[in-house]
Amino acid sequence: MGARSRDLLRRSCLAVPGSSDRFIERALTIPADMVFLDLEDSVAPSEKLEARGRVARAIRSFDWGERVVCVRVNAWDTPLTLRDVIEVVTGAGPRLDEIMLPKVQRPDEVVALDLVLTQLEAELGLERGHIGIEAQIETTRGLINVEAIATASSRLETLVFGPADFSASMQLPVLTGGAAIPEYPGDHFHYVLSKILMAARTAGLQVIDGPFLRIHDLEGLKASALRSAMLGYDGKWALHPTQVDVLNDTYRPSQELFDRAVAILDAYEQATTSDRRGAVMFGDEMIDEASRKMAEKFALRGRRAGM
Ligand code: GLV
Numbered sequence: 001m002g003a004r005s006r007d008l009l010r011r012s013c014l015a016v017p018g019s020s021d022r023f024i025e026r027a028l029t030i031p032a033d034m035v036f037l038d039l040e041d042s043v044a045p046s047e048k049l050e051a052r053g054r055v056a057r058a059i060r061s062f063d064w065g066e067r068v069v070c071v072r073v074n075a076w077d078t079p080l081t082l083r084d085v086i087e088v089v090t091g092a093g094p095r096l097d098e099i100m101l102p103k104v105q106r107p108d109e110v111v112a113l114d115l116v117l118t119q120l121e122a123e124l125g126l127e128r129g130h131i132g133i134e135a136q137i138e139t140t141r142g143l144i145n146v147e148a149i150a151t152a153s154s155r156l157e158t159l160v161f162g163p164a165d166f167s168a169s170m171q172l173p174v175l176t177g178g179a180a181i182p183e184y185p186g187d188h189f190h191y192v193l194s195k196i197l198m199a200a201r202t203a204g205l206q207v208i209d210g211p212f213l214r215i216h217d218l219e220g221l222k223a224s225a226l227r228s229a230m231l232g233y234d235g236k237w238a239l240h241p242t243q244v245d246v247l248n249d250t251y252r253p254s255q256e257l258f259d260r261a262v263a264i265l266d267a268y269e270q271a272t273t274s275d276r277r278g279a280v281m282f283g284d285e286m287i288d289e290a291s292r293k294m295a296e297k298f299a300l301r302g303r304r305a306g307m
């Protein structure tokens with residue numbers, strides 16, 4: 001499998017409407033870890049067909065650097081999905097890393113996309129598995145089926161929570177998806193975020209939080225991002241370039257935790273050998289193999305973020 005982007009950083013995932021040349025060109029200058037060009041809800045119905053070609057051309061002709069490059073197609077409950085995928089994959093060339101599938105409700109929706117991508121890769125001379133899949137979990141049915149969805153295809157790279165559509169699907173008493181509900185005693189999305197996280201990690205996938213729609217409220221964004229970052233999420237969507245720095249910062253380990261993780265790994269390595277691994281002291285704390293695993297994941301995340 002050749003998915004280049006599987007383990008790349010996705011702290012900030014910039015959403016860019018596929019109907020606007022100006023927004024697409026601006027995205028090239030924004031330090032987001034990932035960019036996805038949208039054919040779905042940010043594009044007016046009258047512009048959706050034209051957006052396919054614009055998005056494909058942009059991916060083919062611009063230098064996207066190292067960032068993850070993705071296109072969100074329309075969901076399988078529209079008549080658009082199949083031709084979205086065919087036109088984008090055929091026109092974009094090998095720099096397209098992934099297709100994002102919205103409103104995934106059942107695993108067979110991912111299987112269907114996988115089969116189409118397999119045919120297209122064969123036709124276009126791309127390595128099998130070159131194009132990864134991101135699956136958005138944003139309906140109650142999608143959440144109920146999330147474990148089966150997470151293992152539906154070896155192309156899957158991430159599960160993505162969609163708080164706006166999810167709020168509509170749940171009939172939550174809110175009008176701003178992703179924002180806290182002040183009257184609710186706690187985080188009304190805690191269960192949802194946790195369930196998606198567990199399904200994703202069990203399947204070896206990254207897990208991404210969706211948009212925060214009050215784009216000028218950077219403090220609100222930070223608070224919203226911390227809720228998922230402190231559960232272990234890899235990143236979150238940015239709907240506007242000003243949100244990107246906050247996200248890059250929030251989903252990177254703090255220097256203090258990173259340094260401590262590296263020190264734990266060093267201490268554990270020195271105090272044990274591969275056939276004699278057990279509990280050892282690290283300062284006034286006892287560490288063992290589980291501590292090493294925690295530290296290893298954390299150190300890896302920090303190194304990927306350039307620490
Ligand atoms: C994103 O697509 C959302 O619905 O929140």
Ligand code: MG
Nearest residue numbers: 138162164165
């Ligand atoms: Mg949505």
